[in-house]
Amino acid sequence: MQEGAKRTTLPSGLRIVTEAIPGTRSASLGVWVGIGSRDETPNMSGASHFLEHLLFKGTHKRTALQISAEIEAVGGETNAFTTKEYTCYYARVLDADLPLAVDVLVDAVADSILEPSDVETERAVILEEIAMHEDEPGDEVHDIFTEAIFGDHPLGRLISGTEESITPMTRNQINGFYRRRYTPSQIVVAAAGNLDHNTVVRLVRKALAGTPLDGSAAAPADPRAGSKRVRHQKPHTVVRNRDTEQAHVVLGGVGIGRRDERRFALGVLNNVLGGGMSSRLFQEIREKRGLAYSVYSYASQYADAGLFGVYAGCAPGKVEEVLDLARTELARVAADGLTAEEIARGKGMVKGSYVLGLEDSGSRMSRLAKSELLYGDLMSVDELLGRVDAVTKEEVDAIAADLLAQPMSLAVVGPFDEAQFPHG
Template sequence: MTSSEAARPAGGAARAVTRTLSDDPLGGTVRRTVLPSGLRVLTEAIPAMRSVSFGIWVAVGSRDETGPQAGAAHFLEHLLFKGTNKRGALEISSEIEAVGGETNAFTTKEYTCYYARVLDEDLPLAIDVMCDLVADSVLAAPDVETERGVILEEIAMHDDEPGDEVHDLFARAVYGDHPLGRLISGTDETVTPMTRRQIQSFYRRRYTAPQIVIAAAGNLDHAAVVKLVRQALRGTPLDTDPAVPAPHRSATPAVRTRPAATVVEPKETEQAHVILGCPGIDRLDERRFALGVLNNVLGGGMSSRLFQEIREQRGLAYSVYSYASQYADSGLFAVYAGCAPGKVDEVLDLTRAELARVAATGITEAELARGKGMSKGSFVLGLEDTGSRMSRLAKGELLYGNLMPVDELLARVDAVTLDDVNALAADLLGRPMSLAVVGPFDESAFAVR
């Protein structure tokens, strides 16, 4: 469906447009409705389930903030649970918990999600509560101050977790001052002076109907979900004039990354945390399926090259793995290891040697088969609950502009060849590598190699 399908039809009033996207043998029936406001509703009906996961996804994340706004999206995520014109904070939580349900939210660099999981019979309640808090929060001044304190404590707690901090340090090494290099939570310097008016302005400018996707999966009826959503949003700021859905975030222009750098956060820790990596590929790059296979082979499991070499054979680290992060216009590929400070040099030497070896000679047919199997298995096994299915619907719509059927996705993985993976490895692993370290060192302890 194109965005124009949601517009006012010729010769008539604006109306919702519904379409069946798939009737997947490995899942349920997926339907999509575009409301006149441009807000989209996607559902997957799975009659065998007795629960429903319901999520409201907003195409706004920390990368949409200016420097002085850093942390606004995350601050807002906290505040929306503090009260609306209909409910106080206690009512929001107690209404869902009274029926055994659960609610939560999270902010990423490119989107924010608010979700609930309830029994199927309690879906109307979940829709009413979640739509209310996202559409009609009051952002009361006392709540702003309360949550400011909570967020500052969260930032301090994060600083006490070097295994988490090193990932943010690595992003800053690659992206520098670009929003993708900033902390999602913001910092003490940006959160402390942030005013209610600034947050309110961010809320109303960014949380608009065309930027929102509502997704639900489980034992449900699509038409009933759409009706309940429209009722819950009636009269709120999301009940707006006809509009078309916002397009998914553009991949152009690509994000400019920094030259390879070494960034060290000196800390008296018992364990050193290191990340070695480079800019990767964006999420619409056709090589993303080959990247999934390559990542599995290098550091995606206990049978991976890095795990076997560094942990199993030499016992140098308890945790070692590789990962790929992908955004609309950029990406990262990296290897993480946590080890004793005295073993950092050896771990880095082994990691660099393995990456260089794969870049030069590629992987084997046996590794290709194993990497494909891991990709397919983790994807299908990840669809065993309503929450993951709900997330798949929303991400397909919000991030990719379409929902790839399960069989097609598996076929795309199967189609990856040895040449595909080896060509990607030669390109990706041959790039200059940045290094991020948290531990009892200073930058003079490391040289960019």
């Protein structure tokens, strides 16, 4: 583990990781659960996200109002989010108020009641959220692209679920999911800021006492390995006809998993290709020709799979030209690789974003938790920077040839029909 970070594993398998940041006056706390939307069956699609909403609705000790009011009364903030592979509940407070944050947040995750009336209220909220999401074509296109890559595999499904899965979901089903899946061995409590590790451990133990998570002895869950190679769809085109002012496209294909040693080379490649205003795609498509307001590339990585995509938002009449330019640039990089100067710049971008992303307690807390939950270890910042520095031109060119020369899928949202994109 890196200097300043400490880990304690409780007999139940629940892990507590902290990083003291002397000189700060704040503290960030997160309760991270290694359960996300890929752990759901098709008829329970959206259960993790539904549960995330419900856990702030009241426990045996507090009402929903008390949960939010106690944190807000000291100027703190709480929130939560769900991903495909984990769910996080977090709070940011003044250092003196960390005991309160631990008590409130651990109570909410460990001992929620899930009142039937709250289930109905949140069902309405989530259905509204799903409808709103469909009104955001810039977000929707990424979901369509992900489904085009992964198909009916859980990684291809919406984190929120669909109207068809959320509407019939019962309180008992959600509660069963909660109690089966939210076990101590799947949970990491992470904190960073002006704190003392042993004090945090005592506070967590106290908050867990007497709750369903005050469990019997167990070993912590290993990082998710992924059972077998994730099946992918054959490359194809999906067009969602929407009467929009702007067209949204994502072009891309299969990527790599998060434990793949090539991830550092991919980080460098991604930055040079579409990671900033100096990137090839931004320069070719926006700066030189003014064809798109927004254009970038990205890589999403999961335990055993990944995807790589190029996004652009542009006027509907410019879509073909934008796609031609993107394909040309991808083919050029796949064939010729990057220059030594570009690789140096890409490394600088990766290292800068790593280090600048650790400027506040919330980022430090997230890094601690993800390292523990997803990798089972915490690389020091110097180790991480060393791994980036060690990336060679050959490694970047090899992953470019591997990922960018493959046949690609295309997702389009805008005023089009399928016939306008015959070749994918």
